[in-house]
Amino acid sequence: MRYELYYWTGIQGRGEFVRLALEDAGASYVDVAREKGDGVMAAFLEGEHEGAPPFAPPFLKAGRLVIAQTANILQYLGPRLGLVSDSESGRIYAHQLELTISDIVAEVHDSHHPVAGGLYYADQKAEAKRRAADLRRTRLPKFLGYFEHVLQRGGGRHPLRRHSYVDLSLFQLMSGLDYAFPRAMRRLSPKLPQLTTLRQRVAQRPNIAAYLQSPRRLAFNEDGIFRHYPELDDPA
Amino acid sequence: MRYELYYWTGIQGRGEFVRLALEDAGASYVDVAREKGDGVMAAFLEGEHEGAPPFAPPFLKAGRLVIAQTANILQYLGPRLGLVSDSESGRIYAHQLELTISDIVAEVHDSHHPVAGGLYYADQKAEAKRRAADLRRTRLPKFLGYFEHVLQRGGGRHPLRRHSYVDLSLFQLMSGLDYAFPRAMRRLSPKLPQLTTLRQRVAQRPNIAAYLQSPRRLAFNEDGIFRHYPELDDPA
Numbered sequence: 001m002r003y004e005l006y007y008w009t010g011i012q013g014r015g016e017f018v019r020l021a022l023e024d025a026g027a028s029y030v031d032v033a034r035e036k037g038d039g040v041m042a043a044f045l046e047g048e049h050e051g052a053p054p055f056a057p058p059f060l061k062a063g064r065l066v067i068a069q070t071a072n073i074l075q076y077l078g079p080r081l082g083l084v085s086d087s088e089s090g091r092i093y094a095h096q097l098e099l100t101i102s103d104i105v106a107e108v109h110d111s112h113h114p115v116a117g118g119l120y121y122a123d124q125k126a127e128a129k130r131r132a133a134d135l136r137r138t139r140l141p142k143f144l145g146y147f148e149h150v151l152q153r154g155g156g157r158h159p160l161r162r163h164s165y166v167d168l169s170l171f172q173l174m175s176g177l178d179y180a181f182p183r184a185m186r187r188l189s190p191k192l193p194q195l196t197t198l199r200q201r202v203a204q205r206p207n208i209a210a211y212l213q214s215p216r217r218l219a220f221n222e223d224g225i226f227r228h229y230p231e232l233d234d235p236a
Numbered sequence: 237m238r239y240e241l242y243y244w245t246g247i248q249g250r251g252e253f254v255r256l257a258l259e260d261a262g263a264s265y266v267d268v269a270r271e272k273g274d275g276v277m278a279a280f281l282e283g284e285h286e287g288a289p290p291f292a293p294p295f296l297k298a299g300r301l302v303i304a305q306t307a308n309i310l311q312y313l314g315p316r317l318g319l320v321s322d323s324e325s326g327r328i329y330a331h332q333l334e335l336t337i338s339d340i341v342a343e344v345h346d347s348h349h350p351v352a353g354g355l356y357y358a359d360q361k362a363e364a365k366r367r368a369a370d371l372r373r374t375r376l377p378k379f380l381g382y383f384e385h386v387l388q389r390g391g392g393r394h395p396l397r398r399h400s401y402v403d404l405s406l407f408q409l410m411s412g413l414d415y416a417f418p419r420a421m422r423r424l425s426p427k428l429p430q431l432t433t434l435r436q437r438v439a440q441r442p443n444i445a446a447y448l449q450s451p452r453r454l455a456f457n458e459d460g461i462f463r464h465y466p467e468l469d470d471p472a
Contacts, residue, residue: 047385052329055336055382067328069335076328092303092312093288099305099335100291106342114350114363116370127350127363134352146291149283 001080003029004061006041011224012176012217014070014105015058020168021074023211025081031216033057071098074165083165090160097150097159097166101173104143108180109225111135111232121222121229132232136184140177144192151194157201170195171202176226183234237316239265240297242277242290247460248412248453250306250341251294256404257310259447261317267452269293307334310401319401326396333386333395333402337409340379344416345461347371347468357458357465368468372420376413380428387430393437406431407438412462419470 003022007015022029033040044066047053051061054068060076067073075095078084084094109117114131115124147170150159159166174195178185189196202208211217220226230236239258243251258265269276280302283289287297290304296312303309311331314320320330345353350367351360383406386395395402410431414421425432438444447453456462466472 047389052325052332053382053386053389054332055339055379065325065328067332069332072328072332072335075331089288089301092301092308095311096288096290096303096305096308099308103291103342106339110346110350114346115366116374118370118374124366127366130351130360130363134354138352138354143291146289150289153283153289 001028001062003027003077004032005029005058006032006044006061007058008041009033009038010218010221012172012220012226013058013224016172017070017101017169018058018060018073018077019216020172020208020211021077021081021083021165023216024168024205024207025077025083026207027077027081032061071095071102074098074169078165081165083163083168085160085162085164094160094164094166097147098169100143100146101166101169104139104173105176105225107135107139107143108176112227112229121227125231128229128232136181136234140181140184141188141191144188144195148192148195151198156194157198167198167202168208171199171208174199176220179220180226180228181233182228183236187234237264237298239263239313240268241265241294242268242280242297243294244277245269245274246454246457248408248456248462249294249460252408253306253337253405254294254296254309254313255452256408256444256447257313257317257319257401259452260404260441260443261313261319262443263313263317268297307331307338310334310405314401317401319399319404321396321398321400330396330400330402333383334405336379336382337402337405340375340409341412341461343371343375343379344412348463348465357463361467364465364468372417372470376417376420377424377427380413380424380431384428384431387434392430393434403434403438404444407435407444410435412456415456416462416464417469418464419472423470 005015005018007013041057043049044054044059051064051066054066058070058073059066059068060073067076078094084091111132112121112128113124114127154160241251241254243249277293279285280290280295287300287302290302294306295302295304296309303312314330320327347368348357348364349360350363390396
């Protein structure tokens with residue numbers, strides 16, 4: 001199966017969680033918009049195509065199936081790429097964790113766009129400062145503390161009892177947070193030893209290490225979800 | 237199977253999406269916190285129990301399984317309650333739609349709490365006015381227009397080609413929005429004929445009609461997700 005991934009060019013964004021799974025597994029895939037431009041997604045988003053209409057990118061074309069929603073795509077790919085447990089309970093748990101990652105990713109996005117995704121950051125900077133302060137002080141400790149607990153419960157190495165797409169997504173979450181909020185993450189990291197180790201371990205997986213060195217891995221930037229605005233981080 | 241639903245007492249909240257599925261199917265279930273108090277959830281949320289740790293309510297106990305995340309619970313219950321298609325593609329699509337409903341529900345929540353869930357509404361009213369204006373003018377038309385399109389594509393009656401838990405969740409979404417934003421919904425409804433009809437049709441399903449009349453259906457209120465603050469609605 002040659003998968004077709006559709007996601008905005010120019011940012012890692014939510015597409016990156018899917019990309020990491022495809023790369024780690026060495027799957028055959030095309031990053032369609034990067035080859036043909038963002039316009040190639042219009043027909044899907046306007047419902048003028050075969051298959052289920054996505055609300056937004058990322059979406060994956062797998063044969064005749066069109067699958068949208070990041071966590072839904074990973075749930076589909078998991079067993080096909082060998083990136084989840086064989087048991088039903090393991091798959092349900094993996095998906096639950098992935099949906100919780102989606103929730104904190106959405107909160108990170110809203111920390112720089114608390115009023116409206118369609119407005120510039122500069123037009124909601126005052127609100128962003130209040131929201132980002134709550135994210136750093138309340139929400140990140142709560143979510144990351146939960147994932148740390150989940151890792152301890154799994155024996156320290158993995159949230160499940162084996163490598164899975166959840167490890168890859170936690171790597172991406174930790175990487176993005178370190179980029180966006182380096183000072184806050186330095187403050188929080190002593191309480192997150194397992195997450196810190198997991199991130200390093202994932203980065204050393206051969207296919208991931210090769211991917212991170214490749215031009216396919218875009219740099220984090222201020223058009224994506226994880227943005228480095230120093231005024232939103234802990235005070236220096 | 238006697239299911240155990242765990243969710244905060246006093247509000248419909250996200251638990252209501254699960255409750256509607258259980259009620260529509262006439263499933264055997266206990267609404268545990270309503271019988272024993274919110275404290276019964278603490279052991280789960282602190283990870284001191286058997287099974288996967290939930291990040292937050294709602295979660296469902298099904299035998300030894302503990303399943304969290306609303307859409308994940310519905311995905312699990314769907315085939316067991318006869319509330320989703322038999323085909324894999326139908327199930328993936330149903331889940332995708334449910335996740336998109338979760339997204340707009342989170343945006344509705346943030347329209348009255350754009351800065352922090354832990355702060356009072358009164359402490360973020362100015363920000364809420366800006367965010368709610370964008371929700372009413374940009375986000376609701378986009379999401380509801382998408383679901384209207386999805387209904388048309390399904391033939392008008394259902395998003396899938398049959399009744400499913402997605403119908404029930406769209407009923408809840410439309411009901412909550414009518415409660416929270418009556419003026420905005422009056423403005424938007426002429427463009428949403430299929431969603432309006434679906435909402436009426438679901439309300440007339442015998443088990444749902446009986447549930448809505450029962451004391452188990454709490455009224456919408458200003459502690460829940462859908463809150464009626466007139467200053468956040470369209471101007472009179």
